[in-house]
Amino acid sequence: MQVIEEVLSRIVPTPEEEAKLREVEKELVARIRYEASQYDRRLYARLLGSASRGTWLRYQKDLDIFIFFPEEYSKEEMERIVTSIASRVLKGVEKRYAEHPYVRGEFRGYDVELVPCYAIKDTSYLKSAVDRTPFHNDYVKKRISSKENEVRLLKQFLKGIACYGAEAKVEGFSGYLCELLVIKFGSFIRVLEAAKHFKRGEVLSLRGDVDEKAVRRKFSSPLIFLDPVDENRNVAAA
Template sequence: MPTVEDVLERVIELVEPSEEEKKKLSEIASALLEVCRRKFCNIEGFVEASVEGSAAKDTWLRSKPEIDVFIHFSPTTSREAMEKVIIELGAEAVQEMGGRSRLRYAEHPYVEGFMDNITVNIVGCYKVSAGKWISAVDRTPHHTRYVVSKLTPRLRREVRLLKGFLTGTETYGAEIRVGGFSGYLSELLIIHFGGFLELLKSASGWRPPVVIDIEQRLSRREALALFTNSPLIVVDPVDKNRNVASAVTLTKLSEFILASKIFLESPSISFFTGGFTQKPNSLESLAENRELFVIMFRIDEYVPPDVIWGELRRSAAGIKKRLELAGFNVYNYGIDEREGSIVLAFELDKINLPSRFVHRGPPVWMRDAIRFVEKHLSSPDTVAGPWIEGERLYVLKKREETSVDVLLKRWISQGEVSISRQLNEAFSSSKMVAGWREVINMLGSGIHASFLARFLSSRPAFMEAFGRKEQA
């Protein structure tokens, strides 16, 4: 088995851009910056344009070159005016550089572009001093200056190792879909711990909630009181009232902790490349005799990723709650979105409820006891009873429908499921299938096949490396 040092020596070649690649990104960033300055210079409220993010900090991954150009406006500029010119002139700037653009949304709209295999973002912000934030992105230039002031060439290498590790273990990304570590958070962790291995060794012993305050502006008690219910708290060095790790879910933090433990014990380049093998290697052998249920529909109009994923997560939780209320035991569920096609997958203890069930009634001393007896004595779906056990009434009933897909369709149509209002129509017209063979037929050979394999495996991919021997 290779040593940790052997693995990291190989990994740095994958994550560290070459001098030629750095030069190319720098030249494109400079050219785009000049185009933006020229286009925005006569716009009322424009102050300056700057390159921010990983390009400015020289922490971008070789596999993910990205340039963020921020257009700074005076605080007196209205948000509507700023957004309007960002949308119009940002797209023009990208097109003038020979790229293609599209509109994206975070707190407010921004322009995303693609040119020479590089992703560019043109974002509007307000030129404000620290603590005078008008929008969330106003902090970004302050973040850039802080990180640049702290990083050395060695620490930039360590940041890239961490970003590669987070990417390979699928814990990178602060968007709702992932719930993981942002780029800025990665940089702060390296600054605080002084290196990639130092961070992993510390993380191996973490027990949430974890509190990190680089500038020591808050006590642990103050941080826990300010950022309640956060498994990981990293106080923003430029704003002590902000938790940089607020997006990190307990699940993703726990995955990072365990991945750190396993990597230190069984180092492998696969932690950075994601090149883990799934065993067994066929969907049929993974799915056979398991009680699977899938909902599938399309959303063709553009919805910001964080919006749609928030709605999908809330809807999936609502469906789980309704299924369990009816008597299904939900072992696991997952969500996938590819090219507007959405899948919600559930593994249950059964896909059909029993044809009969015991309905518990009120105690005999309650006023409703007589009404319960009258109702169920004359009901055609009563199989036996009512009877008395202890002080309470019971009756054996039969179900007209038992299949999970038919029942869920009915519950949704009757408004009995807590799903997002925006997705109600999509769920109502969705395709639902129950049974492992039917699920394999629907998803086994399409764009959701890899998701289905991971869902059926139900383990983080990095666990495949545990105990595995690898030749250096």
């Protein structure tokens, strides 16, 4: 379809832009790992999010770097260390707050979020909501190959109708939810075709058969998509 090709030409990064992102990522992660090792050699950093999974939009220059801490660290210690690292690596550092603090700043023209999380074995050991993110990342990366542009199309479509973003001011679809929808249905067009038939309380899952009545008793959202890495979470709960 011509319109899809036109949209893709605007939202898919060029090979040069992709190479630049990887260059910046490599330098940034190396610097953060070095600074983290000055506190504790067990600390390590990873790029997560859409830049890691290859589903980022061309005009979005965002890098989400997670610093992993052993479980004995308190959230106060994590905040102090991450803030200190950010002050030495990033420009224009700002502290933000979610379940626990994280830091925003700029590095070589990219907006960076530096997020502390716990290095846990699996989601049964969750100590904070962000501890799920590495498992989300690994799950999607194993299944999204060759469908990255389908995710980009869905994100751009949702942006066009002001429904993209799970933050409070939007209460829409997160990037992770977009990726799961494409994994489930196979393409942007198939997501739209399926959505035509969604009813309030629609239950979606990538795990096979589920007890939909039990799921609806547990979650009251208009759309329910069970998190494949944590059955106690509804990804579609904005």
